[in-house]
Amino acid sequence: MKQGDLVFQILMVDDDEDDRFLTQTAFEESDLKCKLDFVKDGTEAIDHLTAIFETNDDRNPLPNLILLDLNMPKKNGWQVLAEVKNSESLRHIPVLVFTTSKSPEHVKRSYDLGANSFITKPSTYSGLLDIVRVIGKYWKDVATVI
């Protein structure tokens, strides 16, 4: 994000209320200039993204980054991942899989479907703070995204 006046937008797709709350507080506490939006499941995520793309309103742009949980009702993370990465208009958005699992099969399947990163949710709050800072530092400041 080098455009200055625009805020770095992150969409978090997670059905777990606690995880949404913890991630939100972690982002707030780590003092990152990010705007965090939440959707509660895969279907909602796809609807949300499609709606933004179709209205094509500059005040309401597509997110710069997606944090995606895998184990969700209705549409799971892989289905969302596959749809995003198969969509002409959405596939440029980096998708970070953010889940409880650390099973090698899950990691492989995610990268196969085009995930840009796979992060296992930490079991301490300080661990979560570290991860949020690294995500912010890397995707907001180091890497260039659209």
Place this chain on the structure above:
Amino acid sequence: MSKPVPWLLVAFIIPMVLLIAIGVFSYYSNSRLNQAFDQSDHTQEVILQAEKIISTLKDIESGVRGYIYIKDSTFLEPYTSGRKAIINELRILDSLVTPTAPQQAGIVKINSLAFTKIAALDSVLQIVKTRDDSDSLKVIELMRNGKLIMDETRKMITGLIIEEKNLQNDLNDTKIHYSSRVRLAQWVLIIFGIIFFALTYWRMVVEWQQKVKYERKLEQQVIDLEVQNKQLEDFSFVLSHHLQEPLRKLGTFTDKLQLNHSDDINEEMSYMLRRIGLFSTQISKLVEGIHTIANLQKQHQDLWKSFSLESVFEEVLRAYDEKIKSKSAVIDIDSNLPMLKGNFQQLVLLFKQLLDNSLTFVNPDKMPYIKVRVSQVKGNEIAGLAEIKQNVEYLNISLADNGIGFSSDFTDKVFEIFQKLEQNEEDEGLGLGLAICKKIVLNHDGEIVAESQTGKGTIIKIFIPIL
């Protein structure tokens, strides 16, 4: 079917002996029958020959008689030809009867009588031809004498024929006797053959049915086992995944409470929060360990890859580089590491666990020293190995450390799940490491044993079959 060899042996020997017996009996009877037929033919020949001689003699005599009455030399024709033939016929008869046979004496007599008779007829002819006087007393005398000789000859030949006929009757009895025995042998053979084939067929059907039954049972068991395995795998996944989420949150919230509200909590509360955090981490690790064990499936041997033990240790050392340095440990690995076949990931995990144990339970007074040695042993050199594996060649990989060790009473117990010998709950030992090792070794059809002495160190020996 517990002892298939004796059963098969009996099933082979009994019919074999019976077949040989029937064969010998049948061959003997048959050759006796043939002999009787030959002998019978022979007696028939003797009879015919004897009858021929009588008839020839009659021809000769009637020829001579005719000539005496009519004086026509055409009557002499049967005399001339008969005289020529009779010598040959007598010789044939003689040759038909063996010199030792009881009939031989009669044959000699017949021979001499026939010649005497012919000589008498010759004399009659001589007189009739030269003197032309058929009424001569000499002729009458000779003819009378000739009749007596003829009667004697006839009697002798009839006697011979009767004797031969008696012999023929005896031979007929023999023929009947032996032909009935040949028939008996044939019947026995047919009946025995039918019974034997029926028994063999029945036995084959029974065996085949049993085989099919066993196969079905085995198939069913394999299917059941697969289903159970799948269920267990699913269960372990669900268990670990669904337990892991609340545990992680428990840890995170406890941590957050400590971090964000440190001003509001006193010493005691802080202690308790630390304990809660520690336990949630421990449960989380346990669940992860159980999941790991449950997921350590035995891979089919066809999927095993060949790789060097060196590559396994390279991977292990890379992962533990930091811990080795922090503990200033010396790792002494055999310079000559062989190739082996198996699941690479599982073997890496195995040696990671073992190295982790050695680096965790170190002797505080000594510099940690871990020695890895590899040799080759035969199954029968490994204590307590199943008999079926006695001849298998094994790779013996031993890992010796100079750590705190444990009492030799526990050498078997350490491989059981959740067996913790250290009571220190702060350390990382959860009692899963060696259970994981055991499972991996069993997945490779191998053996794992521990030797240890408190304070002196531990040796873990792993035996992996060489394929």
